[in-house]
């Protein structure tokens with residue numbers, strides 16, 4: 204169980220961006236709730252680096268699996284102008300959380316989808332990254348998750364994996380640290396959420412593991428309906 208494409212949830216730099224003249228970050232950093240897009244907003248989603256039309260079609264099909272549960276619309280375009288900007292070159296899978304994407308310099312991607320379209324986890328990863336882009340956090344970092352991590356094994360695994368190794372700090376941020384329940388809107392912990400990483404038994408103490416969740420769970424649907432009501 205070593206080939207999972209774990210993702211990194213990116214955070215905007217804490218340094219003020221001199222180009223960010225409207226002071227947007229300060230207003231939005233108060234609560235997680237403020238990371239959401241406006242209800243009924245049409246999210247403009249740009250492909251920055253010309254993936255093939257087949258590749259794009261597959262990304263769009265996976266992303267659109269969220270549409271039945273939200274009031275947002277997606278508009279996919281070419282180029283660098285978009286609320287969300289997707290880069291497909293490279294090996295990293297990552298996304299900013301919700302409208303944090305608006306704080307990113309307009310030439311930079313807000314989502315990386317390095318996973319190859321032929322990979323068995325492609326659809327899962329694309330749905331997962333779009334979950335972040337809609338504002339969903341990692342389910343394994345739910346305050347009630349209480350996964351019995353074997354922390355040293357987890358650090359070792361991530362530091363030594365050949366593609367996209369993670370530092371200890373990055374492991375802390377993306378795996379261990381629960382999200383702050385004062386800032387977050389969330390429902391009960393759900394091991395079937397597509398926002399939950401698969402967890403190999405070798406990374407936990409005792410007998411605890413979680414498979415790759417490949418579909419949007421009932422709880423995921425419920426959360427989306429709650430945050431983007433029609």
Ligand SMILES: [Zn+2]
Nearest residue numbers: 210211212341
């Ligand atoms: Zn993730």
